[in-house]
Amino acid sequence: MKLGKQPVRHDPRTLKLAKYLPQLPTPPPVCDWGTKVAFWNMLANDSVGDCTCASAGHMLMSWTANDGVEFVPTDYQILCAYSNITGYDITNGLNDNGAVELDVLKYWRNKGIAGKKILAFVKLEEKSFDHLKTAGYLFGGVYIGVSLPVEAQNQKVWDVTPGEVPGSWGGHAVPVIGYNSVGPVVVTWGESKQMTWAAYLAWCDEAYAVLSGDWTGIDGMAPCGFDFAQLAVDLTELDGASSVEKPDLWERIKTWLKDLFH
Numbered sequence: 001m002k003l004g005k006q007p008v009r010h011d012p013r014t015l016k017l018a019k020y021l022p023q024l025p026t027p028p029p030v031c032d033w034g035t036k037v038a039f040w041n042m043l044a045n046d047s048v049g050d051c052t053c054a055s056a057g058h059m060l061m062s063w064t065a066n067d068g069v070e071f072v073p074t075d076y077q078i079l080c081a082y083s084n085i086t087g088y089d090i091t092n093g094l095n096d097n098g099a100v101e102l103d104v105l106k107y108w109r110n111k112g113i114a115g116k117k118i119l120a121f122v123k124l125e126e127k128s129f130d131h132l133k134t135a136g137y138l139f140g141g142v143y144i145g146v147s148l149p150v151e152a153q154n155q156k157v158w159d160v161t162p163g164e165v166p167g168s169w170g171g172h173a174v175p176v177i178g179y180n181s182v183g184p185v186v187v188t189w190g191e192s193k194q195m196t197w198a199a200y201l202a203w204c205d206e207a208y209a210v211l212s213g214d215w216t217g218i219d220g221m222a223p224c225g226f227d228f229a230q231l232a233v234d235l236t237e238l239d240g241a242s243s244v245e246k247p248d249l250w251e252r253i254k255t256w257l258k259d260l261f262h
Contacts, residue, residue, distance in 0.1 A: 004049025004098035005171030027137035032178030073114035135209035158195035
């Protein structure tokens with residue numbers, strides 16, 4: 001088992017979920033988008049600290065499995081993304097120093113991971129259970145970072161213990177693919193893993209909703225009030241161009257969100 005999430009980097013330009021969903025819709029009490037995934041691959045995270053990119057691969061698997069045909073990225077595709085983002089040398093294993101989640105998300109959006117780009121990502125209030133559940137339900141998962149204590153190494157269920165020091169083991173990136181009364185369900189090292197709400201509150205130090213064109217056509221998705229028009233404007237402004245100058249981006253976002261929220 002390898003870790004590999006570097007400390008959080010903040011960017012004031014990062015969009016925030018609260019801007020588009022000021023009043024959060026009520027998500028169901030239980031959600032699990034991982035049940036349709038046939039097998040969670042390691043994606044090289046057993047030997048390489050590529051958890052930030054492996055998490056992206058696991059989200060792609062979950063999105064596409066729920067949309068009808070599961071897409072399974074190869075270890076090589078994930079390692080290529082990790083290499084391009086961090087300078088990791090695939091041939092000799094040098095420079096395996098992990099990655100910053102924000103760098104991975106920006107690369108995923110601009111260059112793509114395993115040949116697939118995301119449309120956008122928005123920051124959640126990482127200590128908000130409502131944000132996590134709502135974003136996980138509406139967008140098919142949440143991309144998070146956790147500061148794991150050494151006590152988590154052998155836990156079947158990730159939970160807080162007396163005297164632990166968050167981060168004493170290291171930083172790790174995982175996707176939340178569901179939740180229940182106990183807490184979030186994440187994917188790590190080739191399998192799904194339950195964590196408690198207490199552990200999420202104590203360990204999570206960053207969380208992002210990821211908007212992907214691979215997440216479409218799911219029954220019951222109706223988040224009233226999501227301001228996709230403002231999102232499109234913000235995205236184009238973030239790229240230094242107006243929606244008029246980038247009509248393709250505008251239309252892709254508008255069409256995708258219209259289908260998702262129908």
